[in-house]
Amino acid sequence: MITHALITQAVAIAEKRAKRPGASVYSGRAMVMIERALYAAKSSNWLIIVSGFVEPVLYLMAFGFGIGQLIGDIEDGSGNPVSYAAFIAPALLATSAMNGALYDATWNVFFKMHFGKVYQVMLSSSLGPMDVALGEISWALIRGATYSVGFMAIVAPLGLVTNAWGLLAIPAATLIAFGFASIGMAITSYMKNFQQMNWVNFFLLPMFLFSGTFFPVSVYPEWIQVIVKALPLCQGVDLVRSLMLGIIDINVLGHIAYFVVMIAVGLTFTTVRLKALFMR
Amino acid sequence: MSKNTERESVIRARSLTKKYKDFVAVDGIDFDVYRGESFGLLGPNGAGKSTTMKMITSVSQRTSGELTILGKEPNDQGPEIRAHLGVVPQKDMLDRELKVWENLVTYGRYFGLPRKWLKTKVEELLEFAQLTDKRNEKADDLSGGMQRRLAIARGLINEPEILLLDEPTTGLDPQARHILWDRLFRLKEQGVTLVLTTHYMDEAEQLCDRIIVMDKGKIMAEGSPAELIRDYSSREVVELRFGTDKNEGVAKQLEGKGDRIELLPDRILLYTDKGEALLTSILDSGLHPVTSLVRRSSLEDVFLRLTGRTLVD
Numbered sequence: 001m002i003t004h005a006l007i008t009q010a011v012a013i014a015e016k017r018a019k020r021p022g023a024s025v026y027s028g029r030a031m032v033m034i035e036r037a038l039y040a041a042k043s044s045n046w047l048i049i050v051s052g053f054v055e056p057v058l059y060l061m062a063f064g065f066g067i068g069q070l071i072g073d074i075e076d077g078s079g080n081p082v083s084y085a086a087f088i089a090p091a092l093l094a095t096s097a098m099n100g101a102l103y104d105a106t107w108n109v110f111f112k113m114h115f116g117k118v119y120q121v122m123l124s125s126s127l128g129p130m131d132v133a134l135g136e137i138s139w140a141l142i143r144g145a146t147y148s149v150g151f152m153a154i155v156a157p158l159g160l161v162t163n164a165w166g167l168l169a170i171p172a173a174t175l176i177a178f179g180f181a182s183i184g185m186a187i188t189s190y191m192k193n194f195q196q197m198n199w200v201n202f203f204l205l206p207m208f209l210f211s212g213t214f215f216p217v218s219v220y221p222e223w224i225q226v227i228v229k230a231l232p233l234c235q236g237v238d239l240v241r242s243l244m245l246g247i248i249d250i251n252v253l254g255h256i257a258y259f260v261v262m263i264a265v266g267l268t269f270t271t272v273r274l275k276a277l278f279m280r
Numbered sequence: 281m282s283k284n285t286e287r288e289s290v291i292r293a294r295s296l297t298k299k300y301k302d303f304v305a306v307d308g309i310d311f312d313v314y315r316g317e318s319f320g321l322l323g324p325n326g327a328g329k330s331t332t333m334k335m336i337t338s339v340s341q342r343t344s345g346e347l348t349i350l351g352k353e354p355n356d357q358g359p360e361i362r363a364h365l366g367v368v369p370q371k372d373m374l375d376r377e378l379k380v381w382e383n384l385v386t387y388g389r390y391f392g393l394p395r396k397w398l399k400t401k402v403e404e405l406l407e408f409a410q411l412t413d414k415r416n417e418k419a420d421d422l423s424g425g426m427q428r429r430l431a432i433a434r435g436l437i438n439e440p441e442i443l444l445l446d447e448p449t450t451g452l453d454p455q456a457r458h459i460l461w462d463r464l465f466r467l468k469e470q471g472v473t474l475v476l477t478t479h480y481m482d483e484a485e486q487l488c489d490r491i492i493v494m495d496k497g498k499i500m501a502e503g504s505p506a507e508l509i510r511d512y513s514s515r516e517v518v519e520l521r522f523g524t525d526k527n528e529g530v531a532k533q534l535e536g537k538g539d540r541i542e543l544l545p546d547r548i549l550l551y552t553d554k555g556e557a558l559l560t561s562i563l564d565s566g567l568h569p570v571t572s573l574v575r576r577s578s579l580e581d582v583f584l585r586l587t588g589r590t591l592v593d
Contacts, residue, residue, distance in 0.1 A: 014363035125390035
């Protein structure tokens with residue numbers, strides 16, 4: 001049966017782990033959140049997961065190869081002609097990373113927060129709020145990265161990756177997914193009801209359509225360009241497009257810095273918010 | 281009051297206070313919980329029991345006063361304290377997406393326990409919670425009693441020295457409650473310190489060595505169930521019902537009978553050491569209650585005496 005010495009083996013292990021400096025915020029065990037997510041994923045609805053991946057592929061077919069026939073080659077942003085499909089493929093790759101990340105970081109997190117009560121329980125173990133935040137965000141980014149790998153597997157054989165830099169599109173998409181997962185969970189943690197959650201979708205659709213996805217942002221007047229270029233998806237589209245079309249310049253570093261900041265801000269706000277919600 | 285000076289205090293609270301903005305949830309309470317005992321926080325909803333539990337779990341920071349758990353300071357040793365605690369929250373809060381055994385394994389992983397070690401531990405706990413044949417069911421598909429037992433098993437995964445149970449049997453049917461009480465008795469026999477909140481008197485009497493009665497954030501009384509009944513009530517109670525509109529009138533006539541009289545909306549309670557004799561004398565005096573009952577005094581009566589209110593309203 002269960003034996004209770006004064007301090008048991010388990011308590012000793014748990015306590016040793018808990019003695020890390022800063023353990024009340026981060027115990028260094030975000031990985032166990034991924035383990036949990038894998039258990040949960042086994043029984044989740046695969047159709048929903050697959051549909052998120054299929055969406056950008058459908059856009060590529062309809063716009064890239066359908067409407068692309070009517071458009072012909074266009075200018076890639078640095079003066080070289082490129083097929084319309086090759087122009088929008090990087091944008092759709094960035095979008096698919098975003099969709100994958102947001103699927104988990106928004107609706108799933110919202111349900112766990114308000115109905116599953118999963119986080120309260122985690123925080124009454126010796127996990128800290130940052131373990132929870134980082135773990136959930138990491139799981140979301142894994143989905144985002146998986147979507148983008150899947151998309152790449154379709155795009156590359158079609159000859160839409162024109163140079164070696166294009167291989168870096170996968171790590172870039174992972175970075176983009178990380179950024180969106182991080183900011184997505186932070187925003188979700190402030191949402192109180194379904195109506196507010198719908199605002200997220202309301203914002204996402206125009207961002208998807210107008211972030212240089214289907215046409216270059218240079219068509220806008222100067223002042224609109226400034227706004228659009230500040231949007232995270234536009235940054236992501238530019239980053240992946242630069243890599244896949246081999247337009248490597250200083251801007252690439254700028255885009256990377258943008259996502260690093262996005263990750264840091266999202267992670268900080270999520271951690272603070274989890275603490276405020278469940279540890280007061 | 282119990283003489284516990286030689287025993288080791290595992291939880292110590294002095295002037296413990298918690299305020300949420302203007303609302304004082306816990307208002308300067310003092311208590312000690314000693315190793316190996318079963319300690320109850322008894323009171324109606326909103327008495328401050330759950331808030332006190334949250335402060336012990338160190339997920340809620342106190343506003344003022346002192347609190348130590350196993351000699352540790354919850355404000356900066358939260359995770360370390362939680363390594364020694366088992367928590368069984370109100371409403372279970374099981375991971376509904378996971379199977380029974382997965383609930384146990386993942387919770388153990390949150391404490392950083394190795395998978396290999398958990399493998400045997402999970403089997404042991406499944407057996408303890410009588411859930412071995414339900415191991416592959418979704419937590420969501422279990423009955424209420426099973427879910428509560430799973431929540432307790434989960435709380436035991438890190439072999440805690442102190443198990444905190446918030447309303448352990450609320451919402452369970454009588455049979456499920458008795459199974460649960462039996463499991464908790466066993467834990468106590470194994471030396472686990474139990475701290476539980478309840479608004480059920482019978483539960484407190486069954487399970488607790490020592491109780492604090494809380495109301496509106498304050499401690500009204502402290503002691504063993506027997507001591508509390510002795511100090512704040514009489515040995516027996518006569519319950520009389522004359523009908524809702526007549527009770528008040530009859531209560532005036534009964535003034536002076538027994539040690540004390542309480543008038544409730546639906547019944548009159550007379551406190552006395554000799555219930556049967558008092559009832560006979562009342563019937564002899566020509567009063568005809570619709571129903572009458574002589575029973576032993578319970579903690580319910582203690583609470584009524586202390587606060588002028590019944591516990592479950």
